[in-house]
Amino acid sequence: MELPPDIVLVFDRDEDLLVFESFVHATNWIEAIDVDEGEYTAAYSPDGGVLALTAPEGPEGSIVLARTNIVNLGDLEQRVARYWLRHQAGQPPRDPLQSARFLIERDNKPRRSWMGRLTGLLRRDTAQGGGN
Numbered sequence: 001m002e003l004p005p006d007i008v009l010v011f012d013r014d015e016d017l018l019v020f021e022s023f024v025h026a027t028n029w030i031e032a033i034d035v036d037e038g039e040y041t042a043a044y045s046p047d048g049g050v051l052a053l054t055a056p057e058g059p060e061g062s063i064v065l066a067r068t069n070i071v072n073l074g075d076l077e078q079r080v081a082r083y084w085l086r087h088q089a090g091q092p093p094r095d096p097l098q099s100a101r102f103l104i105e106r107d108n109k110p111r112r113s114w115m116g117r118l119t120g121l122l123r124r125d126t127a128q129g130g131g132n
Helices: 023-029 032-036 073-087 096-108 114-127
Strands: 008-012 017-020 040-044 049-054 064-071
Touching: 008 023, 008 073, 008 096, 017 023, 017 073, 017 096, 023 064, 040 073, 073 096
Parallel strands: none
Antiparallel strands: 008 017, 008 040, 040 049, 049 064
16 A cells, blocks of 8 residues: 555554544644644654644634654654554554554554444344344
């Protein structure tokens, strides 16, 4: 899978990692109130470019995500390593780009709804003669 060029990696207070396919995806999903309250501790591009995440209009406004002239690949790699230790126990740790790919692919997998799962169970039960 080829990754989009404007991937955004965002870390929250719990050291969880959120990956967005673009600045637009990130700004559409992240809420200003959370930015205003300091929920997100860091934002990066996969190459370690530091991104500024702000809520200039306050908690009810929109958010702004902007590139800075700062690169801190070391901090990004440390945060990604902590994410894998804390949130992906048992999985081999991955670098920032591999982590972005992993999370995007995971989040884009089609998921069956509860109704789809129930229908599948009922079909299987009926096919095995359990309907009567």
